[in-house]
Amino acid sequence: MIDFSDIQAAAARLRGKAHVTPIQTCAHIDELTGARVFFKCENLQRVGAFKFRGATNAIASLSDAEAERGVATQSSGNHGQAVALAAKLRAIPAYVVMPNNVPAIKRAAVAGYGAEIIECEPTAAARDRTLDRVASETGAYVVHPYNDWRVMAGQGTAALELCEAVPDLDLVLTPVSGGGLLAGTATSVKHLVPTAQVIGAEPAGADDAWRSFRAGRRITDIKPDTIADGLRAIIGEKPFSVIRARVDDIVRVDDAATIRAMRLVWERMKLVIEPSAAVPVAALLERTIETEGRRIGVILSGGNVDLDRLPWQN
């Protein structure tokens, strides 16, 4: 388990490393929802996603002896970049396992932060096997993208900053995938604003967290099918234990609504967000969640998209 003191400790470790991201509002979205919505812009975080917080906290928590052997992870997305940059800042090696069919731009992003990329076949089994091998060969510490208390505590620092800057929120929303962001957020919010609700928003095509939350146990036999490429992971055991205890609800959003919400944020807020970040915004715009008259915080989780292939274009 984590508690609020872990998040405070993470915030101290992140100082001077992670950005304190701005909080934006949008009169048009307030009008559409009848709410006052505060967007915590983690798309403007380093590496373009909140993931940098968790990776940095985990890596900054290592002893010097642990750290000198480096860190390893498997990810072709934001978490891989986050680990690569956090390791660079601590001046230790990073090993990132990636499937060999990953687009060149994603490899380049990770390599650009100085990490060593280890290719594997594009299957879950090959990724796990390769990561195990790399870890045992190098002695590197494996930084899991969400099933890790220190990662979760790091992710919770975004909501900590949000609650400190914006008093009296009635509700805080995040996307949910592996569950690290939602678990960390709930831990911060329930401590700082006990009366506020915390809700996770999930693509209908990858609704393992929604199902698990309702069943009261992890349901993992889901084949994710969603445009939100950051939300295809299955809910992790550790985050799920936090989510069961501290989160009020999980809601589902279909991809068409997510694309509309994403475009609206680009057009009206002038912020590049990725589809994953648009999922909670869609939940508000679709009124999947009661919005009228409420003060609502939304974590805009990231902004890493392929500008040549936008979801509203063919």
Added chain:
Amino acid sequence: MIDFSDIQAAAARLRGKAHVTPIQTCAHIDELTGARVFFKCENLQRVGAFKFRGATNAIASLSDAEAERGVATQSSGNHGQAVALAAKLRAIPAYVVMPNNVPAIKRAAVAGYGAEIIECEPTAAARDRTLDRVASETGAYVVHPYNDWRVMAGQGTAALELCEAVPDLDLVLTPVSGGGLLAGTATSVKHLVPTAQVIGAEPAGADDAWRSFRAGRRITDIKPDTIADGLRAIIGEKPFSVIRARVDDIVRVDDAATIRAMRLVWERMKLVIEPSAAVPVAALLERTIETEGRRIGVILSGGNVDLDRLPWQN
């Protein structure tokens, strides 16, 4: 002429109406330029552009007797939206003259703020004639987009906020078109940081300000040809008088460099900016301006773009 006290007065009028926009940095751009660059995000300003500052200052400056007859302007772009919203906030009528071939989305944006749109033929003469007629029929105060001291003073408030938040800048850069933003910026910067340079960046295909600056007199016989649709106006007489006195240089940037810079800002900074806003960024990236070791402020002027027609796509 305007001086710094006009900008301070404008800042007081804007309080609670305009956003104090965030200032962002980007490690990648710092690396590419060898500088430390501070981006003042006027794309996150209301209506998506700095233009809201000037329009709001002009309209807030009117006496009640002047104001009650409303305000008028001609613009199919950011200034039209800015006047419409500023008038709405003062609860007075706004009349916006637009050519009849303007895309529906631009009409909708202005109409969405409650302004009355008056159509005219798509020629400069028809626009002027129509605006004159509207003004004389309604008695509305005409808010010129740049050739107006109050508008210029409003535009200067962005640089005021920038210089107050970021000490010891060596250089501040803005795009230049009609000249209001550059003139207001120079007035703020030269007062607050007398040692700092102020430079305007202009598309090579619309280089009337560059030519005028070198000639020491306004050169207006230019046919603008640039992707930067916000920078096709000809330098105004009043802003030019300020620019001659207070600006250090004007540089030119070609459209290809502007498009590369725009894409880089979207990709790395996760900010939607329009081509006009990318022009000063391009001047830095191309090293048209000395950057090494300097602390540089850049006004990202706006973020209004057609998301269906991005300049790096066909």
